[in-house]
Amino acid sequence: MAALSGDRAQTGGTRVAVLGATGCVGRCVGEALEREGYEVLAVARHRAPAVAGRLFADLDVAAVPPADLAALLTRHRVGAVVNVTGGWGTTEEEMRYAHITLVERLLSALELTAGRPRLVHVGSIHEYGPVPEPTAIGEEFEARPDTSYARTKLSGSQLVLDAARAGRVEALVLRAVNVCGPHTTRASFLGSVVERLRAAEADRPVVLRVADARRDFVDVRDLAEAVVLAVASPVTGRVVNIGRGEASSMRELVDLLVAASGLPPGRLRVEDGPVSSKGGGWTLADIRLAGELLGWKPRIPLAETMRATWETPAG
Numbered sequence: 001m002a003a004l005s006g007d008r009a010q011t012g013g014t015r016v017a018v019l020g021a022t023g024c025v026g027r028c029v030g031e032a033l034e035r036e037g038y039e040v041l042a043v044a045r046h047r048a049p050a051v052a053g054r055l056f057a058d059l060d061v062a063a064v065p066p067a068d069l070a071a072l073l074t075r076h077r078v079g080a081v082v083n084v085t086g087g088w089g090t091t092e093e094e095m096r097y098a099h100i101t102l103v104e105r106l107l108s109a110l111e112l113t114a115g116r117p118r119l120v121h122v123g124s125i126h127e128y129g130p131v132p133e134p135t136a137i138g139e140e141f142e143a144r145p146d147t148s149y150a151r152t153k154l155s156g157s158q159l160v161l162d163a164a165r166a167g168r169v170e171a172l173v174l175r176a177v178n179v180c181g182p183h184t185t186r187a188s189f190l191g192s193v194v195e196r197l198r199a200a201e202a203d204r205p206v207v208l209r210v211a212d213a214r215r216d217f218v219d220v221r222d223l224a225e226a227v228v229l230a231v232a233s234p235v236t237g238r239v240v241n242i243g244r245g246e247a248s249s250m251r252e253l254v255d256l257l258v259a260a261s262g263l264p265p266g267r268l269r270v271e272d273g274p275v276s277s278k279g280g281g282w283t284l285a286d287i288r289l290a291g292e293l294l295g296w297k298p299r300i301p302l303a304e305t306m307r308a309t310w311e312t313p314a315g
Contacts, residue, residue, distance in 0.1 A: 033227075061106055077115075083106060103160060120231055121174070123173050174241075179217070180253075181308045184220075191309075200263065200267070209271050214248060214284075217305070222299060238293065241286060243283075253302070
């Protein structure tokens with residue numbers, strides 16, 4: 001992990017609350033924070049093996065009064081909060097609850113919390129909406145999301161930015177590209193491919209439908225490193241893109257997964273499939289600002305990421 005430079009806030013030893021701590025991103029963020037000397041308060045709706053041995057609070061942040069969350073953060077002397085909650089809900093109501101209501105209550109709670117903890121909010125590259133190939137999406141890009149997921153994610157991020165720019169909180173928004181690596185969720189395309197490959201019968205070919213698309217993917221461990229740097233950064237009221245800065249074909253990613261699985265190449269049949277994505281068939285993040293503001297850059301090669309995606313249980 002990149003060393004924290006001297007001009008960043010020195011928060012080593014601070015307790016950090018991770019909201020969504022049992023998910024793929026949350027568990028990696030918690031581990032990365034602990035490696036850097038932070039204490040972690042894991043917050044999620046339900047306890048899971050991923051947070052065993054860690055200070056844990058079972059809480060639905062979107063459902064409790066802000067004063068209750070503020071009391072929890074104050075009681076545990078939390079100095080920073082990382083929000084990696086979110087969902088792939090199927091209805092507009094579910095999306096609003098996970099991406100807007102939760103953020104509204106979180107911001108209200110932070111204003112009531114002693115010491116006003118810093119907030120790192122992890123959003124999505126899909127908040128920008130679909131863009132034509134070969135556009136590299138910079139933070140100045142005008143957001144035009146066209147799906148319920150992307151619109152509600154953007155609304156949540158904008159609430160954070162508005163509060164930070166008004167001086168109500170100290171906060172930074174990280175817009176992450178597609179995430180893969182250890183504990184990749186089954187709800188994702190790559191997670192579903194892993195499930196298909198694991199369930200393959202020895203005497204039958206595996207047929208996969210793969211979209212003719214190119215997307216930016218980042219290893220969840222690289223994203224976790226960016227979060228740790230953001231926790232310690234003095235930057236507030238800004239959006240920072242987090243990605244590899246490369247658009248990989250979905251077929252390339254599938255091939256790397258198959259290689260990691262050890263499945264004989266002849267057992268796999270790939271067919272063209274429809275583009276199914278929260279943000280379109282092309283994503284490529286301009287990540288220069290992450291280097292300038294956070295001193296961050298991706299370090300894990302795709303082949304290693306795909307090995308970890310195959311070898312670790314789904315989140």
